[in-house]
Amino acid sequence: LDDASARSASVYQLVTDRFARPSSVSSTCNVSDRKYCGGTWASITEKLDYIKGMGFDTIWISPIVKNIDGTTGEGEAYHGYWTLDPDNLNSNYGSADDLKALSTALHSKSMYLMVDVVVNHVAATSSSTFQPSSSYGPFSTMEDYHSFCWITDYSNQTQVENCWLGDDQVALPDLNTQSSTVSNYWNNWIKNLVSNYTLDAIRIDTVKHIEKTFWPNFVNSAGVFTQGEVLNGDPTYVGPYQNDAKVNPFNYPSYYPLTRAFNQTSGNLNELVTMTQSVKSGFNDPTLLGSFLNNHDNPRFESTVKDTSLIKNAHAYPFVTDGIPYGYYGSEAGFTGGNDPDNREPLWTSNYDTSSTMYKYFASLNAARKAAGNASTSFYSNQMNVSSLSSSSILIAKQPLISVLSNSGSSASDSSLSIPASTSGWSSNTKVIDAISCETLTTDGSGNLAVTIKQGLPRVFIADSQKGSVCSNS
Numbered sequence: 275l276d277d278a279s280a281r282s283a284s285v286y287q288l289v290t291d292r293f294a295r296p297s298s299v300s301s302t303c304n305v306s307d308r309k310y311c312g313g314t315w316a317s318i319t320e321k322l323d324y325i326k327g328m329g330f331d332t333i334w335i336s337p338i339v340k341n342i343d344g345t346t347g348e349g350e351a352y353h354g355y356w357t358l359d360p361d362n363l364n365s366n367y368g369s370a371d372d373l374k375a376l377s378t379a380l381h382s383k384s385m386y387l388m389v390d391v392v393v394n395h396v397a398a399t400s401s402s403t404f405q406p407s408s409s410y411g412p413f414s415t416m417e418d419y420h421s422f423c424w425i426t427d428y429s430n431q432t433q434v435e436n437c438w439l440g441d442d443q444v445a446l447p448d449l450n451t452q453s454s455t456v457s458n459y460w461n462n463w464i465k466n467l468v469s470n471y472t473l474d475a476i477r478i479d480t481v482k483h484i485e486k487t488f489w490p491n492f493v494n495s496a497g498v499f500t501q502g503e504v505l506n507g508d509p510t511y512v513g514p515y516q517n518d519a520k521v522n523p524f525n526y527p528s529y530y531p532l533t534r535a536f537n538q539t540s541g542n543l544n545e546l547v548t549m550t551q552s553v554k555s556g557f558n559d560p561t562l563l564g565s566f567l568n569n570h571d572n573p574r575f576e577s578t579v580k581d582t583s584l585i586k587n588a589h590a591y592p593f594v595t596d597g598i599p600y601g602y603y604g605s606e607a608g609f610t611g612g613n614d615p616d617n618r619e620p621l622w623t624s625n626y627d628t629s630s631t632m633y634k635y636f637a638s639l640n641a642a643r644k645a646a647g648n649a650s651t652s653f654y655s656n657q658m659n660v661s662s663l664s665s666s667s668i669l670i671a672k673q674p675l676i677s678v679l680s681n682s683g684s685s686a687s688d689s690s691l692s693i694p695a696s697t698s699g700w701s702s703n704t705k706v707i708d709a710i711s712c713e714t715l716t717t718d719g720s721g722n723l724a725v726t727i728k729q730g731l732p733r734v735f736i737a738d739s740q741k742g743s744v745c746s747n748s
């Protein structure tokens with residue numbers, strides 16, 4: 275994927291060990307054990323229609339390289355982030371042929387493969403006894419590493435870049451990315467990885483832990499779209515990673531206000547509106563950020579919020595706003611896991627039910643986004659306008675998609691609002707459809723739309739003439 279095609283992607287993030295496993299494996303998967311549960315690439319391949327049925331066209335899988343074996347004080351490396359040797363694959367997930375078969379199967383369904391890569395560090399069971407050796411593949415000498423120090427102060431950027439993540443149980447020895455041996459290795463590695471497995475996009479781990487000057491060459495060598503994790507809520511901190519380092523960050527700045535806007539009926543919507551403005555001024559291109567509500571590092575939104583309307587409004591946000599929407603596996607199954615490791619549940623317990631409310635809900639959101647993109651070539655690249663509509667709702671105008679999100683909750687009484695023609699761009703007597711309720715409404719003689727919010731549900735409108743497959747099953 276290049277930037278332009280990445281904008282129209284919709285990504286389903288899965289944890290390889292937990293998404294699907296061969297039917298021959300039947301052991302119980304206790305998330306709190308932090309052990310491998312048996313998920314494989316071949317089993318993902320068998321479940322692509324389940325993902326495609328929700329309208330996602332891209333999958334983000336866990337890091338694929340060989341990790342440290344055995345168990346640690348923090349369990350096994352089931353998540354894939356504890357690199358041992360980047361020149362080999364993690365055999366727990368399958369073989370190179372299995373991974374190639376996954377890539378081929380995706381492409382035959384017009385889907386895309388995004389692989390997670392960790393460049394900042396490797397892993398070891400102790401900081402004091404860490405000895406580089408040939409088991410670390412290319413990184414076998416002391417010169418390949420920054421000397422040991424823990425990151426203790428996240429406001430000290432030198433420390434963030436050159437000291438070590440992890441703790442006494444699992445240390446993450448920090449690679450000396452300033453060494454040309456190390457950076458040249460990584461640049462060749464990513465080029466070959468993309469080519470060997472025909473990858474379409476890359477998710478980059480721990481971006482803020484490597485100096486910005488490292489990234490442009492790495493991104494260039496990858497040659498495909500990259501979405502990077504800069505785990506920080508401040509847009510002025512994250513912005514330069516897109517503007518200067520050329521990695522497109524996940525929208526962590528919006529993530530925190532997003533959760534606070536919809537986690538209760540008195541949530542703060544203004545903070546979210548203001549953040550959309552800060553993001554516009556802080557990033558060269560907000561339409562290339564990765565938008566998400568859930569992921570593998572944060573407690574699921576549903577772990578603390580139980581109101582079904584609040585949950586639906588929060589999940590709608592990444593799909594009706596600027597940026598590339600990311601859905602996290604298990605959201606469609608109503609999973610409620612909290613902090614790592616509880617948010618990494620096995621999906622097989624859900625029986626991959628395609629008739630659940632949330633499965634169909636994600637299909638509706640993806641259909642709305644797709645219809646808007648098909649109707650207008652500039653939908654994905656034009657920036658949205660977000661404004662306050664009432665004390666409990668916001669209006670998101672990203673023509674031709676016009677949405678109203680509310681935090682009044684499912685027990686709220688009906689409330690009437692008006693979407694002004696000046697914001698929507700609709701002309702008089704235009705028929706529009708709500709992709710969520712499938713209700714059809716018509717604008718008045720001035721192009722304004724009278725809308726009733728019922729049970730605090732989100733409203734996602736598109737002109738009926740542009741609806742494509744929206745509501746085609748109802």
Ligand code: ABC
Binds near residue numbers: 308392444508
């Ligand atoms: C293991 C255990 C956990 C245990 C933990 C201490 O150790 O499994 O149960 O709680 C992988 C695994 C994890 C594992 C870790 C460490 O390795 O997935 O299960 O945890 O061994 C990425 C990945 C992540 C991955 C790694 C390591 C990195 O997405 O899955 O973890 O390869 C930092 C990093 C970030 C990293 C994250 C886990 O830790 O920067 O790259 N994620 C502040 C800091 C952030 C920090 C964050 C969390 O805390 O600024 O740098 O992230 O510790 C906002 C502020 C932010 C602030 C947040 C909390 O609040 O603006 O700055 O973030 O308002």
Ligand code: CA
Binds near residue numbers: 434435449
């Ligand atoms: Ca580093």
